[in-house]
Amino acid sequence: MKKELLIGTALVSTLGAASVAEAVTATMSGNHQTGIEFDSPSSGTDTRAQINDNNFTVSLSETTDGGVTISSSFMLANEDAVDGDLDAGFTLAFTDGSKLDVINAGNASGSHDISVPGSAGAEGVTVTTANLAPTGLDFATGATVFGVEYHTAADFLADGLSMSFSASTDNGAAASSTYKNDGHLALGGTYVTDMGDSAVTIGFGLSETSGSTNGTSPSTEEGGMHVGVSAVTGDLTVALGFADGDHMGATGTTGSDRELDSEVLKAGLKYVSGDLTFNVGLASGTTKDGAFGTPGTTEDSKDVTSASVSYAVASGVTAILGYTTVDSANAGANDDTDGSAWYIGANMSF
């Protein structure tokens, strides 16, 4: 080996094919969130409730002799009834830094939306279900039953750029009266650079879905874009994001039955001072919703203002004081189900 180690100008020329040794690892990890929420609706009675969201996951990882890491995970418990138990597919992490998610793959557009600061608390204001205005940048969703998502390594094509591409399909069930995603294509990108003393991140994504119903078809298929920029200067982070697209929504619990044309604008800032983190965020979402085949003409809107102070108590533990206020309008008319909420609680990660 020593003859081969220092031949020519290369320190190592023939140390064999890349091979990485790593035993199979099974890791248990989780998150426990608990706190108290104080709701103050614009009309009605103030209420308070305990908020819990406890999750426990087991992740498995194995690295082959060729250096490819294969990993997956499953959740043993999830108290969040909306999300249910979630089993991930597989992720293959390659030696060049790229990754491939297979089965239950995500949405490449949603992997690259800018993180816009807002309250870190678990408080929320539930407005009328008829108001379908979104407030997140990645409201264009994907069919997530069978899919692949490829994430390039950092500095893909140009220094500072990384991208993801995804394609997915549904489970093949027959179309029903509510909208069903049949297939989904998306791409997203993250670009980092600097501007003076600031580290600047630009995130963007495009998403297109094809879907079906056995009744009247929507006027447009689902599809959208988002773009955002964030600047980190010392302890201060400022971010701005915008999203625009067509998607489907549900006023009830039986599935998507409305077509929506939505826009979201978000802005926020975060400041870190020692163990304290301050967040302030604004989100303004609007949508025109109508029955399938009949585009909406009047706007639903949600204007969300939120702020929080969180304190890093110990490694894995943060205490949070959060506040959120929502101004809601449904179909152009004022909605008095909006209001404000306070939250005090803690997040624990292990």
Place this chain on the structure above:
Amino acid sequence: MVLFRLVLLVSFLQIIYSCNSNKTEEEMEELWSKAQTTGKIIERSGTKFNSGQNKRLALQDAETRLQSGGGLLGNDGLSVSGIINQDNMSKGSVGTFGMPINTFLWRGALDTINFMPLNSADPIGGTILTDWYSSSNNENERCKLNIFISGAELKTQNLKVTSFCQEFKNQKWINKDVSPENNIKLENAILNKAKKLKLQSS
């Protein structure tokens, strides 16, 4: 609409080619460590939650970990093998005080570079520093290695190899650049050796 979006994307790609061209690898790493898209935040936090399945939860856990410096049980959670196989785990690490390091990585590193003269080897701190070494085939070049082993587990992240080379020109030793790929090849050789040692011991 789709065409308009693609035109926007192509224009954006053209603009970014002109930036970052003069930055060093370290400067780019620093920028990536501050990337603010949700996917990058989740990725660097070490959370085990899958963002494809529950992004809200993954982001919440990621932000808690990033703000507080990790999890209650460390950055990587609780290893199942660490619970059910305590004896083997203890055999796999050395260093009864200070920072524990993986014994297979340590022995693998020493075996891999046993033809080079050692300057120092510290099993407590996990450092192996070689002296300058030249081969008879190329006496005008010499190299030395700094090897750092930083954890009790046998995994890639716990091993770092940095190499330095010089060329003899005009009666002087002149520093020369070493490709990062060569360091990775050395790390892989040590990891492969460590893996064989572990298999032999089991």
